[in-house]
Amino acid sequence: MSTTGASRPTVLARAMLTVLAAMAAVFGPAGATAATAAASATTATTAAAASATTTAGLRWIAGWGTAVQHPMPGNEWFGPNWSMDGFADQSLRQVVRVSKGGTALRVRLSNRYGSAPLRLTGATIARSGGGAAVRLGTVRPLTFRGSFSPTVPTGGELASDPTLLQTRALEKLTVTLYFATPTGPATFHEGGLTTTYRATGDHLRDHGGQPYAGETSHSWYYLSGVDVAGGRDRAHRSGGHGDSTGTVVALGDSITDGAISTPGADNRYPDELAERLAAAGRPAGVVNAGINGNKLRTDSTCLGESALNRFDRDVLGQPRIRTVIVLEGINDIGSAGQPDFGCGESPAVTAEQLIDAHLELIRAAHEHGVRIIGATLTPIKGNEFGYDTPHNEEIRDTVNHWIRTSRAYDAVVDFDRALADPADPDSILPEYDAGDHLHPNDAGMKAMAEAIDLDTLW
Secondary structure, three states: OOOOOOOHHHHHHHHHHHHHHHHHHHHOHHHHHHHHHHHHHHHHHHHHHHHHHHOOOOOOEEEEEOOOEOOOOOEOOOEOOOOOOOOOOEEEEEEEEOOOOEEEEEEEEEOOOOOOOEEOOEEEEEEEOOOOOEOOOOOEEOOEOOEOOOEEOOOOEEEOOOEEEEEOOOOEEEEEEEEOOOOOOOOEEOOOOOOEEEEEOOOOOOOOOHHHOOOEEOOEEOEEEEEEEOOOOOOOOOOOOOOOOOEEEEEEOHHHHOOOOOOOOOOOHHHHHHHHHHHOOOOOEEEEEEOOOOOOOOOEOOOEOOHHHHHHHHHHOOOOEEEEEEEOOHHHHHOOOOOOOOOOOOOOOOHHHHHHHHHHHHHHHHHOOOEEEEEOOOOOOOOOOOOOOHHHHHHHHHHHHHHHHOOOOOEEEOHHHHHEEOOEEEEEOHHHEOOOOOOEOHHHHHHHHHOOOHHHHO
8 A cells, every 4th residue: 555645445435525515415414324324335345455455464363252151041149131132223332351462353253152143233343442432533343254244143153354453462442233133142251240331223333432321231242252463473482482472261160250350350360361471571362261150071051061062162263372271170079969050960070070071171282282281279168159068179189189290281370279378278368268268359360360380371
């Protein structure tokens, strides 16, 4: 593209503005309004073509990502959500924080658990302006395979075309989706610890947050990833380890998902890890693939597919996946034999069965050239929901001993010892306890992230 004179998309836009003025003079506002749609389509199409040329050959990294779940009713533990009803003639505005910046991005949408094809009327992305607002001059329309209004197939996922937008590590972006027709139940991530906004009608390009001043949700809907490319992407080498330009996935349950950390504060341990990497001058893609209540071996309609069954999608399916940290198994142990509350059975489990499941994950990672780090299971003493029993503690100790000593994993992060009370190692340190003697608070999340040797990630 020439650096002198106007680009072709700019020339076309100016021409369309001249047409708009003429139509307004001859036909009045209605004619101008009709032409506005044509102008928008024409300039966006030419801009998309220019963007496609500029972004050809980009190497993508997952700047943000989450693990999607089956739609489910709200309940007394998690609170209400919008997944069962879905959306109709509504705009949905969702805010995420990218762990790595770049010059281009793309958005991934999931209809994994939809009962019908998902018809999206339009989508935009912008830099967040705080709350539901976005920053002026940063709104970018999204296309998907050249279409502004794509259909995501039942059970499928769709990535947008590359969009030029300069971003920085740890910057917040806002994705807005508009659904003109009913979607049906929505694929979502329940435990977002976020504020998601919705408004009646098409508010894709609104800069202010006023139309979204009504009801909010703590979950993410349809949004499964925001990938970044371009910008600074040089290798950082340390102690003989490889470069830090890739994606790290944290696979886990509610502890990884940040269940009782402060909402809206990005204090989950994967968030804290992303901050450590950025502060060290080694920003990388960090994806939080934790799901509240998730298990290593057993599927649940409320608590996600098992780690074994979602490993291909949530870990190996990430762009430029380099490393995965596995913290899974405590819910298999703690909920074993409990009644089915409508989310599926909780079968009894042995330490040997859990170890076999870990070995299966290790084999899958190594078959795809992915580094895999094992995390020890964190303390449960004093938990009031049935987790703290002598039998469960024996299983946890056996699995942790195997993780520490077997050398089956490429590296180990000892979250158990990072969180444990030195005076009572089976208990979480009071300063790190969110209150249920199971989940870490914000300080505990930070301690987990600090327990990770950054050099072991590569």
